[in-house]
Amino acid sequence: MNAARLARRAFMLLGLPLILLAAWWVASAGSTSPFWPPLQTILETFPKTWTWDRIVSDVFPSLARLGIGYALAVIVGIVAGTAIGLMPRLRALSEPVLEFFRAVPPPVLVPIIALFAGYTGWLGKIVTIALGCLWPILLNTVEGVRGLEPVLTDTARSYHLSRWRRLVFVVLPGASPRIFTGARQALSIGVILMVISELFGANRGLGAAIVQFQRSFAIPQMWTGIILLGLIGVMLAAIFKVVESRMLAWYVGQRQIERGE
Amino acid sequence: MSIIQSVRLRSAAADATAAGRVGDDVALDLRSVQKTYDTPGRPQVEAIRHLDFSIRRGELVCVVGPSGAGKTTLLRSIAGLLDLTAGEVVLDGEVVAGPPQGMAVVFQEYGRSLFPWMTVRQNIELPLKEKGIAKAERHAKIDRALEEVGLTEAAEQHPWQLSGGMQQRVAIARAIAFEPSVLLMDEPFAAVDAQTRAELEDLVRKLWKDLGVTVLFVTHDIDEAVYLGERVIVLSNRPTVLMEDVRVDLPSERDQLTTRSDAHFGELRGHVYELIQRAKRGDRPDAPPAAASSPQEA
Numbered sequence: 111m112n113a114a115r116l117a118r119r120a121f122m123l124l125g126l127p128l129i130l131l132a133a134w135w136v137a138s139a140g141s142t143s144p145f146w147p148p149l150q151t152i153l154e155t156f157p158k159t160w161t162w163d164r165i166v167s168d169v170f171p172s173l174a175r176l177g178i179g180y181a182l183a184v185i186v187g188i189v190a191g192t193a194i195g196l197m198p199r200l201r202a203l204s205e206p207v208l209e210f211f212r213a214v215p216p217p218v219l220v221p222i223i224a225l226f227a228g229y230t231g232w233l234g235k236i237v238t239i240a241l242g243c244l245w246p247i248l249l250n251t252v253e254g255v256r257g258l259e260p261v262l263t264d265t266a267r268s269y270h271l272s273r274w275r276r277l278v279f280v281v282l283p284g285a286s287p288r289i290f291t292g293a294r295q296a297l298s299i300g301v302i303l304m305v306i307s308e309l310f311g312a313n314r315g316l317g318a319a320i321v322q323f324q325r326s327f328a329i330p331q332m333w334t335g336i337i338l339l340g341l342i343g344v345m346l347a348a349i350f351k352v353v354e355s356r357m358l359a360w361y362v363g364q365r366q367i368e369r370g371e
Numbered sequence: 372m373s374i375i376q377s378v379r380l381r382s383a384a385a386d387a388t389a390a391g392r393v394g395d396d397v398a399l400d401l402r403s404v405q406k407t408y409d410t411p412g413r414p415q416v417e418a419i420r421h422l423d424f425s426i427r428r429g430e431l432v433c434v435v436g437p438s439g440a441g442k443t444t445l446l447r448s449i450a451g452l453l454d455l456t457a458g459e460v461v462l463d464g465e466v467v468a469g470p471p472q473g474m475a476v477v478f479q480e481y482g483r484s485l486f487p488w489m490t491v492r493q494n495i496e497l498p499l500k501e502k503g504i505a506k507a508e509r510h511a512k513i514d515r516a517l518e519e520v521g522l523t524e525a526a527e528q529h530p531w532q533l534s535g536g537m538q539q540r541v542a543i544a545r546a547i548a549f550e551p552s553v554l555l556m557d558e559p560f561a562a563v564d565a566q567t568r569a570e571l572e573d574l575v576r577k578l579w580k581d582l583g584v585t586v587l588f589v590t591h592d593i594d595e596a597v598y599l600g601e602r603v604i605v606l607s608n609r610p611t612v613l614m615e616d617v618r619v620d621l622p623s624e625r626d627q628l629t630t631r632s633d634a635h636f637g638e639l640r641g642h643v644y645e646l647i648q649r650a651k652r653g654d655r656p657d658a659p660p661a662a663a664s665s666p667q668e669a
Contacts, residue, residue, distance in 0.1 A: 261483040268450055268476045269498035269549065270469075279497055283488040360488040364531040 179239025191251025216242030250292025254285030403458035436606030473552035516548035536567035
């Protein structure tokens with residue numbers, strides 16, 4: 111009974127990826143196009159390309175930059191978003207500017223940031239990632255803080271909770287479902303920017319490696335880079351989900367009961 | 372100020388309460404309270420025209436009125452969540468400006484007044500932490516409050532895992548653990564089923580007797596008001612003034628069956644019902660003319 115359910119879940123999770131891989135395998139088998147190598151070739155190239163040395167020199171720096179940039183965006187986004195959400199005047203003042211920056215696609219900023227922070231160093235890349243990730247977190251935090259249940263605010267006031275207790279025990283937990291929504295959007299933007307920030311002027315990094323493979327016509331290697339990037343995305347999403355389900359357990363539980371599940 | 376003072380002296384009812392005011396047995400005192408909503412871009416709404424009454428320490432007073440009588444406005448004003456247009460609310464001899472120390476509020480929307488990210492215990496604990504009570508004492512107070520409301524087993528659960536009646540018990544436990552000098556309740560049982568409601572009414576009577584806390588209970592339910600209160604303050608329709616301050620001289624031991632079938636309960640209920648019907652028709656008491664005009668002068 112339980113095993114059957116487990117098997118079904120595993121199928122639901124892995125079924126579609128396996129079907130797609132199989133389709134790719136069949137469709138590309140026997141391909142002679144240099145840009146479109148058989149999947150078999152790509153998979154054989156994978157362990158040879160992504161050796162431990164290469165992971166340390168190319169993947170880890172990229173992930174570190176993503177981590178730093180993302181963390182900066184989370185911190186700045188939550189702090190600024192909470193301040194804007196709590197202060198109507200500040201909100202009225204900053205809203206048009208925020209909407210403007212949100213509308214600017216983050217990759218466009220890469221050349222501009224590179225002018226100031228340099229093409230090759232870590233700084234420009236971290237700033238790019240942080241700036242791109244900032245907006246969804248910031249705007250969602252503002253909305254989360256504003257949308258706080260008024261009865262809860264009244265309760266906090268009538269028990270005269272101090273400013274920081276209100277912040278830590280009422281405002282931030284209340285806004286946390288929205289903050290997580292923003293953080294999830296920001297994570298995918300962050301992965302994109304991690305790659306894009308390396309396309310222009312980097313010699314180390316996952317994105318840089320993919321570009322170098324492409325330029326040196328190491329096409330199967332290039333494909334392995336794309337696959338690795340996808341796998342990293344899946345892994346990051348899984349980590350995110352674990353953190354989210356821990357911190358938002360109350361929210362998930364409450365919603366399930368409200369929906370009568 | 373002097374105008375209000377003279378108004379009070381002219382009104383017989385005000386005279387009677389004015390005597391009580393001097394003594395320190397008054398827990399809560401409303402002095403010429405007036406509230407007009409004046410939002411820019413919207414028509415002015417005069418919610419409360421003139422209210423003047425006081426509650427003695429240890430009293431259980433109910434406030435009823437027709438729907439739209441400004442009951443919630445009144446309660447929020449008393450709780451310091453709303454600024455008054457004129458007059459003042461005095462709690463334990465101090466004018467209320469912002470939520471006062473010695474007051475706890477139980478809101479109608481129990482489900483939304485509890486913090487869903489905290490367990491029942493944490494919900495009750497947070498205000499006590501704010502009060503600076505040491506951990507051991509905090510825990511003792513929480514346990515006692517939970518026992519009073521019969522929720523000892525639910526301490527580690529989250530509010531949303533409990534039924535509506537239980538959630539409101541948590542809100543009540545949080546309020547009594549806070550040990551307020553006055554407990555305000557805003558239609559707390561309006562959203563629970565009839566059986567739960569009867570239980571919760573008896574719980575309020577029990578807590579009131581056990582703890583000797585002063586209770587101001589706002590409700591739209593006439594039966595509930597008469598059953599619970601030692602006094603029932605009947606409000607007029609909007610803009611609100613006092614219709615009548617009804618003494619409920621029923622025995623202090625009350626229970627759902629005998630009290631509600633008591634002939635005198637029926638009389639009181641009938642009287643309050645009549646008042647509410649009159650209030651709904653727009654019938655207003657002969658409010659002292661100065662009371663109506665004093666807001667402008669003050």
